[in-house]
Amino acid sequence: MRFMRAFLVSVLLFAVGCATPPEVKQALVSLDRSYAENAKVMRQYGELVGTVSDRFDQLNRYVQYRAGLDLALLWATTNPPGKREAGVDPAAADAAYAGASAAVLGKEVLAVVNEIRLAGLPGRRGDDPAGGAVFTQGSADMDQLVRRLPRLVNAVAASVDRAAHAAPRERAAFDAYAKNVGALRQINATVKRYLDIDVTVAPQDVREIADAIREIQR
Structure with missing residues (x-):
């Protein structure tokens, strides 16, 4: 883009006080x-x-869905x-693992897990000595577990979606580039209008346009 700005300045200087060769006009068309x-x-x-960012976000959520559902089951x-x-x-290791698992699952998912824990499974305390059982003693049978699986899946998905924060798309660089190109095209069109009618460009006009070119953001 720096080369293009230099080219425009050169064309402007060439245009002062002389007729415009067809090659120069064609060069401006090609430049545009x-x-x-x-x-x-x-x-x-x-x-x-x-x-690509959207696909990564979807993949990340899918991995979290699977990990959360696997842990819950x-x-x-x-x-x-x-x-x-x-x-x-x-x-202590058992208590630490139970506490960490409960924290990962979250309250809503943990509540569903405790509803469908199979009979015969003991209650499990977390790593908080003053706390009660984070995983309650199981009382459900396999039929109850299967019937409530959709509820468990929905709870896991809702928990992941609440925690997920997709990174905002960074558009500043692309917007700045589009703005700069738009400014260059406007300047190019202004120069071309002068050259199309084969008039000489006043030195003051050249300076103003050249100053505008230099103001374009890098």
């Missing part, structure tokens, strides 16, 4: 076409970036232990 093509390509690139159907490590009390 190049501006239009560049603007089109940049606009398409901006749309592509937005589409794990606690609804089993009594998973905490990570066993040397020097760590197994009871």
Whole structure:
């Protein structure tokens, strides 16, 4: 774009006090076409970036849906232990895992999980010594679990959607580029109007247009 600004200034200086060769006029036409093509390509690139961002957001949500549903079903159907490590009390590890799982699931999903926990599963406390069981003792049978699966899926999806914050599309760079190209095309059109009627351009007009070119944002 810096080269194009320099080219316009050169054309203006050439136009002062002389007739315009056809080659110069054709060069301005070609330059305007190049501006239009560049603007089109940049606009398409901006749309592509937005589409890719949307796809990443959808993929991220899908992964979270699956992870949340897997964790919910794990606690609804089993009594998973905490990570066993040397020097760590197994009871403390179990409590820490239960507390972390409950925090990940959230209150709404946790409530549904506790409704469909299978009979025979014990209650599990979290890592808060003063708190009660975060996962209650199971009492549901398999038929009840299956019937309430849609409710569980909806609760997980709603929880993920509430927590998800899609990154806003950054359009500033594309908008600035479009603005600059638009300004260059206006200047190009002004110069071309002078040259089309083969009049000499007043030095003051040249200076004003050249100043406008220099003001275009980089």
